[in-house]
Amino acid sequence: MQIATWNVNSLAVRLPQVLDWLAANPVDVLCLQELKLTDDKFPLDALQAIGYQCATFGQKTYNGVAILSRAPLADVVRNIGGFEDEQSRVITATVDAASGPVRVVNAYFVNGQEPGSDKFAYKMRWLDALRARVQAELAAHPRLVLLGDFNIAPEDRDSFDPVGLRETIHHTTEERAHFQALIDLGLTDAYRLFPQPDKSFSWWDYRMLGFQKNRGLRIDHILVSAALVPSVTACTVDRAPRKNKQPSDHAPVVATLA
DNA sequence: ATGACGGTGTGGCACCGA
Numbered sequence: 001m002q003i004a005t006w007n008v009n010s011l012a013v014r015l016p017q018v019l020d021w022l023a024a025n026p027v028d029v030l031c032l033q034e035l036k037l038t039d040d041k042f043p044l045d046a047l048q049a050i051g052y053q054c055a056t057f058g059q060k061t062y063n064g065v066a067i068l069s070r071a072p073l074a075d076v077v078r079n080i081g082g083f084e085d086e087q088s089r090v091i092t093a094t095v096d097a098a099s100g101p102v103r104v105v106n107a108y109f110v111n112g113q114e115p116g117s118d119k120f121a122y123k124m125r126w127l128d129a130l131r132a133r134v135q136a137e138l139a140a141h142p143r144l145v146l147l148g149d150f151n152i153a154p155e156d157r158d159s160f161d162p163v164g165l166r167e168t169i170h171h172t173t174e175e176r177a178h179f180q181a182l183i184d185l186g187l188t189d190a191y192r193l194f195p196q197p198d199k200s201f202s203w204w205d206y207r208m209l210g211f212q213k214n215r216g217l218r219i220d221h222i223l224v225s226a227a228l229v230p231s232v233t234a235c236t237v238d239r240a241p242r243k244n245k246q247p248s249d250h251a252p253v254v255a256t257l258a
Numbered sequence: 259a260t261g262a263c264g265g266t267g268t269g270g271c272a273c274c275g276a
Contacts (some may be wrong), residue, residue: 061266206263
């Protein structure tokens with residue numbers, strides 16, 4: 001099966017691009033972030049019409065996540081249990097894939113704005129809570145994928161300017177320790193299972209010709225549990241949608257599981 | 259040190275993202 005993550009930065013604006021992308025890339029599961037719309041405005045009909053079931057967790061103006069799946073979705077959980085959060089950032093569901101059920105945790109991680117800020121402190125608390133949640137999910141569901149917009153560049157090679165941006169947001173020691181703590185739960189970065197081009201990124205700033213100059217970050221990730229690692233045959237970033245008119249600032253990341 | 263671009267919601271701009 002193929003599973004993908006894409007921060008669309010407003011599904012209202014990007015729906016035509018999502019439909020086009022799914023027509024060209026009929027993945028089994030597509031996890032979206034930054035819907036920026038409430039569930040009553042979610043384009044359920046358009047997505048069902050092309051064969052996707054949807055589990056949605058929207059919000060007005062900011063955040064919002066959804067899981068689209070060709071196979072049935074079950075046991076949907078919204079946000080992080082035991083962590084009070086007004087922001088819609090996590091949706092979890094079991095996908096009944098032909099090769100067996102897979103637990104999918106789709107997350108839009110907190111941005112954090114700037115180290116030392118209140119938002120950064122919220123990011124740290126949120127990451128603590130997410131880790132506990134993923135640990136519990138893993139215990140119950142050994143076949144698990146954690147994917148989404150992590151807002152963390154795990155290593156220097158995941159940033160266009162690791163020296164100039166050292167200890168700035170997405171690059172801090174604390175954020176990278178949190179990423180590693182997720183790995184230490186027993187997860188593997190699917191992208192790094194394979195040789196990849198240098199300067200591979202998943203996000204580029206809209207400003208200053210960021211994409212054209214490949215001034216980007218790799219902050220969108222697909223982590224797979226140990227039980228799934230042997231079945232992963234590919235993981236790629238699809239830069240094509242970033243070349244669209246009115247693109248999202250993020251590109252989809254796609255993993256293929258046998 | 260600031261803004262650059264784009265989306266949203268509001269109201270003639272501010273806020274947020276990364």
